[in-house]
Amino acid sequence: MDESPDVTRILQEAARGRRDAVDRAMPVIYEELRRIAQGHLSRERPDHTLTTTALVHEAYMKLVDINQVDWQDRAHFFAMAARQMRRILIDYARRAGRAKRGGDAVLVSLDEATDFPVLRSESLLRLDEALERLEQTNERQCRVVECRCFVGLSVEETAEALDTSPTTVKRDWAFARAWLNRELGGDPDGEDA
Amino acid sequence: MHDLAQVQELFEAALNRPREARREYLDELDIEPGLREDVWSLLEAHAAEGPLDQVAAALAHVTDPGPEGAEADDGRSPPVHVGPYRIHEAVGKGGMATVYRARRDDDESTPWVAVKVVRADADSERVRRRFMAERQILARLDHGRIARFLDDGLTSDGRPYLVTEFVEGERLDRYCERVAVDLERRLTLFLDVCEAVEYAHGRGVVHRDLKPDNVLVTADGEVRLLDFGIAKILDRSAFPGIGKPTTTGVHVLTLSYASPEQLRGDPITPSSDVYQLGLLLVRMVTGRVPPVHERSVEPFTVQLAGRTTSPSSPQDEKRLARLEAIITRALALRPGSRPASVEELRAAVEAALADSAHDLAPSTTIEPGQGDTLDLRLVGLGLLVVAVLIVAAVALMG
Numbered sequence: 001m002d003e004s005p006d007v008t009r010i011l012q013e014a015a016r017g018r019r020d021a022v023d024r025a026m027p028v029i030y031e032e033l034r035r036i037a038q039g040h041l042s043r044e045r046p047d048h049t050l051t052t053t054a055l056v057h058e059a060y061m062k063l064v065d066i067n068q069v070d071w072q073d074r075a076h077f078f079a080m081a082a083r084q085m086r087r088i089l090i091d092y093a094r095r096a097g098r099a100k101r102g103g104d105a106v107l108v109s110l111d112e113a114t115d116f117p118v119l120r121s122e123s124l125l126r127l128d129e130a131l132e133r134l135e136q137t138n139e140r141q142c143r144v145v146e147c148r149c150f151v152g153l154s155v156e157e158t159a160e161a162l163d164t165s166p167t168t169v170k171r172d173w174a175f176a177r178a179w180l181n182r183e184l185g186g187d188p189d190g191e192d193a
Numbered sequence: 194m195h196d197l198a199q200v201q202e203l204f205e206a207a208l209n210r211p212r213e214a215r216r217e218y219l220d221e222l223d224i225e226p227g228l229r230e231d232v233w234s235l236l237e238a239h240a241a242e243g244p245l246d247q248v249a250a251a252l253a254h255v256t257d258p259g260p261e262g263a264e265a266d267d268g269r270s271p272p273v274h275v276g277p278y279r280i281h282e283a284v285g286k287g288g289m290a291t292v293y294r295a296r297r298d299d300d301e302s303t304p305w306v307a308v309k310v311v312r313a314d315a316d317s318e319r320v321r322r323r324f325m326a327e328r329q330i331l332a333r334l335d336h337g338r339i340a341r342f343l344d345d346g347l348t349s350d351g352r353p354y355l356v357t358e359f360v361e362g363e364r365l366d367r368y369c370e371r372v373a374v375d376l377e378r379r380l381t382l383f384l385d386v387c388e389a390v391e392y393a394h395g396r397g398v399v400h401r402d403l404k405p406d407n408v409l410v411t412a413d414g415e416v417r418l419l420d421f422g423i424a425k426i427l428d429r430s431a432f433p434g435i436g437k438p439t440t441t442g443v444h445v446l447t448l449s450y451a452s453p454e455q456l457r458g459d460p461i462t463p464s465s466d467v468y469q470l471g472l473l474l475v476r477m478v479t480g481r482v483p484p485v486h487e488r489s490v491e492p493f494t495v496q497l498a499g500r501t502t503s504p505s506s507p508q509d510e511k512r513l514a515r516l517e518a519i520i521t522r523a524l525a526l527r528p529g530s531r532p533a534s535v536e537e538l539r540a541a542v543e544a545a546l547a548d549s550a551h552d553l554a555p556s557t558t559i560e561p562g563q564g565d566t567l568d569l570r571l572v573g574l575g576l577l578v579v580a581v582l583i584v585a586a587v588a589l590m591g
Contacts, residue, residue, distance in 0.1 A: 057456045057485070075484070123248050137197045149249040154449045157484050174208065175201045178235045181243025 007063040011073040022080065029077075030084040032059045037088055056081045056151050072160070078153060079161035082146040086128070089150065093124040123184065130183040134176060141176040144169055195228050203232045208239065242286070275308050275354050276346040286312075289320045290422070294359055305359035306343060309422075311352045323422070324353045330421050331357065333396050338389035339418045360417040362409030369477045370502060372414075376509045379477050380546045385416040387470060387539035393418075394463045394535055397427045401461055403469035404450040405476060425461060449482055453489065453526045464528035467538055471495075471523030471531075474542070478503070478516070488524060495520040508548060515545040 007028055013021035036058050060077055069077075135142035140162065147158040155173070159166040203222070207215045215236055219229050272280055278295040284307070285292040295308045311320055331342035344356035363371070365382065373379050386408055393400060400407075400421060407420045452468040454461060475495060476482045480502040487493065497513045497520075498505075505513065519541045525531045532538040 057489075061489075074487075123244055127245065127248050149245075156481065157449065160484060171201075171205065174239065175204055175235075177245060178204070178239035180245040181241070182234055182238035184244035184248075185238065 007077075008065040008068050011064065011069050011077060014076060015070075015073050025080055026084060029059060029063065029081055030087060032063055033081065033084050034088050034091075036062075037092075056085060072163075075157070075160040078151060078157065079143065079147060082143070082151045082153070082161070085150040086131070086146050089124060090128045093128075126184055127180070130180055133183070134179065138172075138176075140164070140168075141172045144172040145176050145180065148173060195231055200228070200231055200235070203228070204235050204239075207232060207236055212240070272310075272348070275310055275348050276344075278306065278308050278356065280308065281305070289323065295356075305361070307340070307357045307359045308354055309357070310348060310354040313350070313352065316352055321353060324355065326426070327421055327424065328355055330398050330424050330426060331355070333426075334393060334398065334421075336389060336392045338385060338416050339393065360409045360411065360419065362411040362415075362417060364405050365408040365410055365416070365473070366405035366476055366480070368410040370480065372410075374503050376478065376501065376503050376505065376512060377546065379503065380512075380542060382410065382414075382416055383470075383474050383477060384539055384543060384546070386418065386473065387535050387542070389416065389418040390466055390470065391535040391539065393421075393424075394466070398424050399427060399461055399463050400424050400466055400469075401455070402450075403466055403473055405473065408473070427463070449485070451485065454528060456485070456489075462528060463534065464531050467523055467531050467535055468528075470535065470538060471520045474516070474520055474523075478513075483524075489526070491526050493521070493524060493526075495524060512545050512548060516542070519545065
């Protein structure tokens with residue numbers, strides 16, 4: 001019924017240490033998240049708010065047979081989804097930036113996403129750049145920020161998703177948060193209304 | 194650029210010291226000045242709210258700053274005055290508002306109040322409507338265990354604010370770990386929380402954001418329910434002028450405590466509060482909540498025995514077994530399979546606490562012969578399909 005790769009199986013393989021399984025899962029997760037996000041954004045719903053948390057959960061329910069994966073696989077799904085969520089939002093922000101400058105009529109629906117003004121601000125793109133720099137010095141801290149900010153996972157959930165302890169996540173988060181706040185605080189302009 | 198590992202090490206060492214001692218600590222270290230200033234600027238960034246926090250709040254609606262996030266007394270610069278209130282300090286922040294401890298004018302004899310102000314960066318028509326709704330909800334509620342509404346108005350730059358009674362207290366979960374160490378005391382506190390929620394339901398209000406952050410316990414051991422910021426009025430006919438009905442309950446949510454219907458974006462009923470109360474009780478008893486990916490599976494069975502953070506007497510063991518059954522029902526994916534009301538949940542917990550002889554038969558609420566208990570796996574599978582369909586249906590609704 002479904003010709004796309006089986007994420008449930010991929011998660012099981014990833015759990016057995018197959019690195020390429022993760023690489024295969026990423027695009028599927030990306031595509032599903034993007035599709036769901038687009039669906040939400042393009043429909044006029046007067047009182048809805050798009051939350052990344054809800055999006056990721058929706059993708060999870062669609063892609064994974066929850067009776068066949070254990071809790072660790074599920075946690076890993078959230079970690080992968082966090083990375084893809086970041087990519088999707090950055091893609092939106094880039095296109096919004098282009099649309100603002102007069103090109104790209106494709107993404108008309110973005111104007112309707114009034115509940116998500118962050119997509120139309122430069123701050124998201126700057127966060128992405130700062131995260132890339134952080135990733136080069138400390139990859140795990142970058143992953144922690146993705147889980148916390150892009151999916152809204154708690155400290156405990158982030159720890160499970162990244163196979164580490166809550167204490168480590170708390171430390172990483174405290175430092176990465178301060179570092180990013182400082183990095184992003186340097187340039188006060190660049191915000192749009 | 195300094196070695197980040199070293200910077201982090203110094204940053205953490207300084208952070209472990211009291212705030213006023215950090216500068217001195219760094220000054221006395223034998224390190225090069227550039228490194229010292231690097232660490233210092235990070236400590237400053239740590240203490241203040243910055244651009245990342247704003248993006249994060251807008252992005253993931255992170256309403257739960259987590260156990261480490263309660264550093265609201267750390268050097269942010271709050272407004273001096275809001276209306277007639279003199280701001281003392283920030284005590285909490287959410288995606289759309291900041292809460293301050295304040296006092297009317299400079300009169301030291303007046304009690305502290307909590308002033309909630311819409312954040313300048315979050316001010317929008319939608320947030321204002323939400324604020325209006327919260328005001329009207331609070332004004333409807335007059336109960337000893339719910340923080341009382343006192344006043345409202347506009348700041349000098351035109352942002353709305355709300356004033357409620359200031360509750361001096363400790364977060365429910367921390368209070369359980371520190372003070373209410375035995376199971377009996379914890380359950381009694383839980384019953385108090387239920388009572389407040391039950392009252393709100395009686396007034397047509399669903400809280401929708403029940404979690405330890407929003408329940409404080411005062412020094413006298415009294416429970417106070419806070420933050421009706423995403424609460425919703427159900428019986429709209431009784432409350433005219435509150436805006437359009439919501440087609441979906443997903444506004445701002447905390448993943449850790451979100452009910453399945455909130456995650457799906459389904460309409461929210463009082464049953465969502467029953468679910469969140471179930472999670473709250475698990476947290477109170479075991480010190481943690483089952484992560485969302487564990488509890489999204491049907492059948493999901495709650496385990497308390499052997500996981501409590503309180504010492505268990507033989508009597509407690511019996512209570513825990515009963516609580517497991519009660520909470521498992523409260524955490525059913527489908528609202529219809531949960532206890533029908535907070536009152537019913539409360540009565541069941543009360544019975545477990547009293548350890549009364551007669552068992553609370555589940556058959557009193559689940560119609561015999563219904564498919565509910567026939568094949569849970571099948572039901573679970575069906576639910577998933579239904580969930581996906583509902584998401585699609587909600588999306589299609591204009």
